[in-house]
Amino acid sequence: MTREKPCVLIGVTGCIAAYKTCEIVRGLQKAGVRVKVVMTEHATEFVGPTTFRALTHEPVAVGLFDDPSDPIHHISLAQECDVFLIAPCTANVAAKIAHGIADDLLTTTALATKSPLVLAPAMNVGMYEAAATQENFETLRRRGVRFIDAASGYQACGDVGRGRMEEPEAIVSQILTLLDDLFGVKRDLVGERVMVTAGPTVEPIDAVRYISNHSSGKMGYAIAEAACARGAEVTLVSGPVSLAAPEGVTVVPVKTACDMLEAARSAFAESSIAIFSAAVADLRPANPSDRKLKKGSDDASLASILLVENPDILKTLGWEKKPGQVVIGFAAETNDVIENARVKLEKKNADMIVANWVGEGRAFGQDDNQASFVLHEEVIDLPSMSKRDLADRILDQALLIAR
Numbered sequence: 293m294t295r296e297k298p299c300v301l302i303g304v305t306g307c308i309a310a311y312k313t314c315e316i317v318r319g320l321q322k323a324g325v326r327v328k329v330v331m332t333e334h335a336t337e338f339v340g341p342t343t344f345r346a347l348t349h350e351p352v353a354v355g356l357f358d359d360p361s362d363p364i365h366h367i368s369l370a371q372e373c374d375v376f377l378i379a380p381c382t383a384n385v386a387a388k389i390a391h392g393i394a395d396d397l398l399t400t401t402a403l404a405t406k407s408p409l410v411l412a413p414a415m416n417v418g419m420y421e422a423a424a425t426q427e428n429f430e431t432l433r434r435r436g437v438r439f440i441d442a443a444s445g446y447q448a449c450g451d452v453g454r455g456r457m458e459e460p461e462a463i464v465s466q467i468l469t470l471l472d473d474l475f476g477v478k479r480d481l482v483g484e485r486v487m488v489t490a491g492p493t494v495e496p497i498d499a500v501r502y503i504s505n506h507s508s509g510k511m512g513y514a515i516a517e518a519a520c521a522r523g524a525e526v527t528l529v530s531g532p533v534s535l536a537a538p539e540g541v542t543v544v545p546v547k548t549a550c551d552m553l554e555a556a557r558s559a560f561a562e563s564s565i566a567i568f569s570a571a572v573a574d575l576r577p578a579n580p581s582d583r584k585l586k587k588g589s590d591d592a593s594l595a596s597i598l599l600v601e602n603p604d605i606l607k608t609l610g611w612e613k614k615p616g617q618v619v620i621g622f623a624a625e626t627n628d629v630i631e632n633a634r635v636k637l638e639k640k641n642a643d644m645i646v647a648n649w650v651g652e653g654r655a656f657g658q659d660d661n662q663a664s665f666v667l668h669e670e671v672i673d674l675p676s677m678s679k680r681d682l683a684d685r686i687l688d689q690a691l692l693i694a695r
């Protein structure tokens with residue numbers, strides 16, 4: 293199941309570092325996070341609400357009564373966000389929150405929210421080191437408020453010392469880690485387009501008969517679902533299977549290998565990662581009949597079906613690979629698994645082959661899978677795990693190859 297985008301509410305308070313908050317907004321958005329902004333009156337002296345409205349495409353409120361359509365705006369903001377980040381957070385606002393003072397929209401929302409509250413302090417070194425500020429921070433920490441500690445360095449006022457807001461990239465990365473922890477999913481495939489082939493192909497003999505195989509499509513569907521959960525745009529080119537289309541994934545249903553090649557080729561052109569997990573029929577009847585062949589009158593045609601080779605989709609597209617594209621194939625074998633996978637890696641110009649044993653109830657149709665990653669430089673043996681976990685391991689490896 294896929295979840296809606298996580299939402300981070302950013303509170304901006306009155307400090308020169310407010311200009312850096314624009315970068316935090318952009319960084320989170322690039323990672324697929326919905327960002328809303330609430331500002332204190334003083335913050336608007338440094339950056340206008342128009343700037344944040346333009347960046348977030350969301351209304352930006354300052355006063356408690358700014359949104360006449362929402363009489364309890366502080367409560368809806370407090371409930372809607374998954375994380376409330378205050379960056380920059382002045383000594384004054386930290387003090388107010390520590391003492392439960394709620395005299396504007398930002399501090400009222402901070403008091404009302406049950407979501408994790410994260411403060412990125414920014415203030416003059418004297419204010420930062422003041423006993424009152426440090427005690428307020430201590431109180432807040434004790435209550436579970438998280439801090440992205442201020443760094444040391446030159447300050448806008450000319451002083452040198454602790455109190456500079458942490459750099460936007462570091463703040464973005466800490467918030468993304470927190471979102472990962474909260475939701476248990478990485479969002480590391482945002483901006484990537486992933487193409488997956490899955491399931492068997494069916495090759496008609498006549499209007500009712502066909503050649504196919506036992507592939508359930510579970511592996512490819514698990515990969516598509518995992519990639520989508522991690523933020524990728526996913527196209528799943530699927531042969532006939534009895535699995536529900538994963539939510540949020542574009543499914544292109546196909547029947548034959550030739551159809552699959554055509555659909556995969558058009559999705560591949562747009563993809564940064566392509567994973568070929570389909571069990572494509574190697575051969576197809578050369579002259580399929582468009583009517584049902586009958587016993588008695590068509591005995592000769594039924595007794596001997598001339599087969600021709602299907603296109604190898606992975607091999608064809610592997611050799612069409614452009615710089616920056618990652619191509620991953622599978623090798624299901626009953627013997628010499630690793631050796632066979634190595635040969636396929638070269639022959640099909642893939643970046644990795646996921647090799648696994650089949651037969652005796654293994655892999656086909658099962659929920660678990662034991663595999664090895666065969667790469668150009670190494671072989672990584674994995675323990676037996678669910679197809680969904682394996683899907684995530686494959687995507688982790690795809691990202692390593694891409695970087």
Ligand code: C5P
Nearest residue numbers: 568569570572603604605606621622623
């Ligand atoms: O050569 P073999 O069929 O064992 O290779 C398996 C890999 O090649 C899988 O990734 C499979 O999806 C892909 N393949 C393909 N088109 C074919 C045959 C295999 O894409 N006609």
